[in-house]
Amino acid sequence: MSLAALKKQLKERGLSQTGEKADLLRRLDIYAKGELHKLSDGRNACALKAGELRKELAQRGLPCDLSIESRDELLARLIDSLKQENGGSAGGDKQSGEVGGGGDGVDGGDDDMLAVDVARQVLMLGQGGDYDSLLSLAGARVSRSSPFAQLRKNYLNLARLIHPDKLSSKFNEATKAFQELVRAFEALSSPEPPPAAETGKRAKAQGPALARSNANCFRTRVFCPRCSAEWATADAGVEKYEYNFMMQGIKTFCCARCLCEFGCVTATHRCPLCSKPFEYHPNDYHRMVSCGNAKCKGEFGFWLYPVPPRVEKGLRDELKKQQEAAMKSREAAMARLQRAQRKAPSWSAEQAKKQAEKLFVRGLIDSCPRCGFEPPRSEADSDSLKMHLDGCTDARKHELHRRAVRDAEEAATKKRAREDAQGEAKNLAAWQFLGGSTESMWLLTDTQLAKQCELRGVNVEGKDRDELLAALAAATNRKALTDGGQTGASAGAGVSTGLTVDSLPSNLHSMNLRQLKSVCAAHGIKPKGTTPDEVIKELERAMYGSSEPLLLE
Numbered sequence: 001m002s003l004a005a006l007k008k009q010l011k012e013r014g015l016s017q018t019g020e021k022a023d024l025l026r027r028l029d030i031y032a033k034g035e036l037h038k039l040s041d042g043r044n045a046c047a048l049k050a051g052e053l054r055k056e057l058a059q060r061g062l063p064c065d066l067s068i069e070s071r072d073e074l075l076a077r078l079i080d081s082l083k084q085e086n087g088g089s090a091g092g093d094k095q096s097g098e099v100g101g102g103g104d105g106v107d108g109g110d111d112d113m114l115a116v117d118v119a120r121q122v123l124m125l126g127q128g129g130d131y132d133s134l135l136s137l138a139g140a141r142v143s144r145s146s147p148f149a150q151l152r153k154n155y156l157n158l159a160r161l162i163h164p165d166k167l168s169s170k171f172n173e174a175t176k177a178f179q180e181l182v183r184a185f186e187a188l189s190s191p192e193p194p195p196a197a198e199t200g201k202r203a204k205a206q207g208p209a210l211a212r213s214n215a216n217c218f219r220t221r222v223f224c225p226r227c228s229a230e231w232a233t234a235d236a237g238v239e240k241y242e243y244n245f246m247m248q249g250i251k252t253f254c255c256a257r258c259l260c261e262f263g264c265v266t267a268t269h270r271c272p273l274c275s276k277p278f279e280y281h282p283n284d285y286h287r288m289v290s291c292g293n294a295k296c297k298g299e300f301g302f303w304l305y306p307v308p309p310r311v312e313k314g315l316r317d318e319l320k321k322q323q324e325a326a327m328k329s330r331e332a333a334m335a336r337l338q339r340a341q342r343k344a345p346s347w348s349a350e351q352a353k354k355q356a357e358k359l360f361v362r363g364l365i366d367s368c369p370r371c372g373f374e375p376p377r378s379e380a381d382s383d384s385l386k387m388h389l390d391g392c393t394d395a396r397k398h399e400l401h402r403r404a405v406r407d408a409e410e411a412a413t414k415k416r417a418r419e420d421a422q423g424e425a426k427n428l429a430a431w432q433f434l435g436g437s438t439e440s441m442w443l444l445t446d447t448q449l450a451k452q453c454e455l456r457g458v459n460v461e462g463k464d465r466d467e468l469l470a471a472l473a474a475a476t477n478r479k480a481l482t483d484g485g486q487t488g489a490s491a492g493a494g495v496s497t498g499l500t501v502d503s504l505p506s507n508l509h510s511m512n513l514r515q516l517k518s519v520c521a522a523h524g525i526k527p528k529g530t531t532p533d534e535v536i537k538e539l540e541r542a543m544y545g546s547s548e549p550l551l552l553e
């Protein structure tokens with residue numbers, strides 16, 4: 001099929017026509033599958049808007065981050081899941097034009113052979129320093145300028161295939177190969193060569209090096225997602241360097257016009273080359289990217305302003321306090337939720353409706369739960385309300401009201417999802433800004449913690465938060481030991497816990513026992529104490545030196 005014919009077909013189906021030929025073929029293929037396995041409302045999943053798609057995926061517990069994976073990727077996943085829901089009934093959905101796709105579900109002897117072969121190649125290419133070819137072993141051909149999402153996808157495909165958990169019994173250099181893979185991913189996805197792994201044990205927790213060139217970089221324009229006013233225009237009195245913090249996702253700002261709070265994940269961004277909106281992810285800040293709009297071919301980066309040291313120091317202290325407070329409130333919310341779930345009676349929709357009607361008649365709900373009618377305050381006595389309810393039988397009005405309620409709920413869900421995404425981005429950015437060390441991972445949300453595990457090849461299944469932190473600490477220590485020869489000498493004396501003033505919370509005494517245990521786990525320490533004070537003593541002893549380091553065996 002010619003490119004023009006392909007584009008015509010896509011256009012007829014209302015699909016995007018951007019991308020390489022292989023992408024277009026794949027998109028058509030996904031559409032065809034979507035026709036076989038439709039959504040419950042009878043639509044093809046390809047017709048979903050971004051927000052709807054995210055919601056459908058989230059409802060099924062599937063990854064739904066459009067900033068990490070492409071829309072096609074997510075659609076394919078959703079349609080797969082629809083297929084399973086429909087019992088995979090409709091047969092013959094294998095299209096002749098099916099393209100690419102990494103090997104899912106590898107099991108059995110042949111696949112072990114494949115995995116060992118790939119691991120050998122990874123090792124060889126990694127030792128030769130050919131990271132481009134290494135990371136291109138799975139998925140599309142990639143290089144340093146590939147979008148972060150693509151690099152991550154290739155990385156995850158390979159990681160799944162050659163993970164030492166699966167391979168070490170068949171290939172005795174499996175761990176080494178995996179480390180090469182991690183190194184390649186870090187090298188290609190990080191802005192400037194030496195990735196954190198190469199610079200040794202992060203001597204000073206000074207945050208990532210900020211020095212990089214501004215060649216081909218722009219101060220891109222950022223707009224309020226609610227009122228579309230431009231953020232930080234020349235006359236707004238915002239310091240230039242605030243742009244760094246906005247784009248790294250470290251800070252959120254209030255719109256000067258409508259006062260809505262937003263950050264780089266929720267904001268609208270415009271391409272400096274073609275002025276069209278594009279999707280931005282904080283991981284792109286130190287990279288060269290293209291905006292993805294059909295006619296815009298160039299690459300660009302994001303301007304990095306020098307930041308006065310006192311501002312940076314102040315921000316670091318502020319961020320640490322903020323994230324500690326956020327961690328505590330997450331925990332409190334979780335506890336409340338668990339209590340509520342224990343207490344909540346099983347409540348049917350019918351019961352809920354009856355209750356709402358009773359509350360309405362008593363004037364405790366402002367609008368009629370059936371039709372949405374809002375009686376004027378003066379007439380809201382229980383007799384007239386009862387009369388309204390008795391006469392409220394117009395099915396069409398009820399349906400309209402139901403729809404309005406559902407739309408409002410959907411809008412609220414979408415808004416919450418965007419805010420959650422911004423919160424997650426800020427959490428990650430703050431942790432990175434504070435040095436990005438394993439020891440300070442206790443600050444991370446569960447979602448970010450799981451992502452770090454994924455990146456480091458730590459298996460998350462069946463582990464609680466503290467176990468994950470301990471596993472990450474152990475993985476980092478192992479890596480430090482295998483990476484640098486000189487560290488081997490001191491290995492007998494016990495593995496460094498990396499405990500520093502920076503890696504600890506600003507006020508240990510404000511933390512409860514659970515939180516302190518998380519802090520210990522992140523440092524690879526297994527506390528013996530059973531009260532906060534005892535655990536704090538242990539941490540202090542570990543930091544200021546002691547004869548018996550309290551380490552995980």
Ligand SMILES: [Zn+2]
Binds near residue numbers: 225259
């Ligand atoms: Zn605004």
Ligand SMILES: [Zn+2]
Binds near residue numbers: 296
């Ligand atoms: Zn552009």
Ligand SMILES: [Zn+2]
Binds near residue numbers: 371372388389392
């Ligand atoms: Zn009514």
